[in-house]
Amino acid sequence: MERVMIITGSRKGIGRYLAEYYLERNITVIGCSRSESDLKHQKYEHYCLDVADEKAVQKLVRQTAKKYGKIDYLINNAGIASMNHSFLTPLSIVEKMFSTNVFGTFLFTRECAKIMSKKKFGRIVNMTTFAVPFKLEGEAVYAASKAAITVMAEALAREYADYGITVNTVAPPAVQTDLIAHVKKEKMDKLLQRQAIHRFGKAKDVANAIDFFLHDNSSMVTGQTVYLGGV
Amino acid sequence: MEKNEAIQIVIEAVKGYIDDENVPVNAETVLLGNNAVVDSIGLVNLIVDIESALAEKDIEVTLTSEDAMSRRKSPFRSVDTLSDYIIELSA
Numbered sequence: 001m002e003r004v005m006i007i008t009g010s011r012k013g014i015g016r017y018l019a020e021y022y023l024e025r026n027i028t029v030i031g032c033s034r035s036e037s038d039l040k041h042q043k044y045e046h047y048c049l050d051v052a053d054e055k056a057v058q059k060l061v062r063q064t065a066k067k068y069g070k071i072d073y074l075i076n077n078a079g080i081a082s083m084n085h086s087f088l089t090p091l092s093i094v095e096k097m098f099s100t101n102v103f104g105t106f107l108f109t110r111e112c113a114k115i116m117s118k119k120k121f122g123r124i125v126n127m128t129t130f131a132v133p134f135k136l137e138g139e140a141v142y143a144a145s146k147a148a149i150t151v152m153a154e155a156l157a158r159e160y161a162d163y164g165i166t167v168n169t170v171a172p173p174a175v176q177t178d179l180i181a182h183v184k185k186e187k188m189d190k191l192l193q194r195q196a197i198h199r200f201g202k203a204k205d206v207a208n209a210i211d212f213f214l215h216d217n218s219s220m221v222t223g224q225t226v227y228l229g230g231v
Numbered sequence: 232m233e234k235n236e237a238i239q240i241v242i243e244a245v246k247g248y249i250d251d252e253n254v255p256v257n258a259e260t261v262l263l264g265n266n267a268v269v270d271s272i273g274l275v276n277l278i279v280d281i282e283s284a285l286a287e288k289d290i291e292v293t294l295t296s297e298d299a300m301s302r303r304k305s306p307f308r309s310v311d312t313l314s315d316y317i318i319e320l321s322a
């Protein structure tokens with residue numbers, strides 16, 4: 001049976017890896033990002049949008065549902081980070097982070113869950129960060145926005161349980177992506193020492209955890225967060 | 232959108248949701264409060280079904296707006312008031 005997946009923030013980084021990974025597994029992937037993607041595949045569609053734009057999100061989800069008759073999986077991957085001392089963090093940056101990380105996740109989750117509820121099946125996976133349990137200084141706002149996602153997932157797991165929809169969260173380990181490109185090596189080394197496994201992870205580690213949440217046999221797995229690398 | 236069309240969409244959605252031929256559904260059918268034919272979760276599901284039915288007709292609206300939630304008289308009171316609200320949003 002053909003499966004349909006939406007991945008937000010699929011233009012680069014982990015989102016891009018996941019899009020290619022699931023396309024290889026014969027899943028139809030609908031991706032989105034603020035700008036165009038150069039990913040070309042017969043089973044891939046890309047939308048350019050701001051994930052916090054309610055009307056644009058509704059349009060993407062409804063068009064997908066209309067075209068394919070369902071949405072099986074949603075991966076809320078889109079996220080932005082700004083790592084700085086709070087004294088140096090303007091409110092506009094705080095608003096942007098919450099807008100993309102929290103509001104975007106909420107909008108996609110709500111709209112996709114409406115569609116999934118009709119088929120009594122759905123798998124929603126959010127992305128959080130080890131900055132939440134580590135309470136990393138310099139990442140107060142980023143961690144707060146991701147903590148919001150984690151708690152929201154736990155509550156939505158209950159709201160959606162009767163619809164056959166699970167909601168879970170994955171925290172990637174330290175992965176070398178654009179998100180941490182400007183973080184000093186010493187800081188990253190210190191961070192790796194705090195993980196149970198003291199090395200960088202790879203995007204495939206994230207895909208592996210997501211695979212578990214997406215699996216048809218994982219219908220009892222909901223409201224959970226997996227911190228890869230161990231916290 | 233004509234009022235009759237909106238009423239029909241809401242009636243079909245209500246009938247589809249409650250799935251009980253013994254319960255008459257018409258413009259006067261109550262959806263919220265005492266005598267409502269659906270409970271609160273039922274109303275949530277109904278709203279989703281109506282939004283989907285409207286989307287099928289290329290009418291993209293969100294029924295659960297801040298405006299709808301803050302009105303002194305809820306537009307979700309009955310089939311009739313909900314139909315009026317749909318017409319208002321789709322105008």
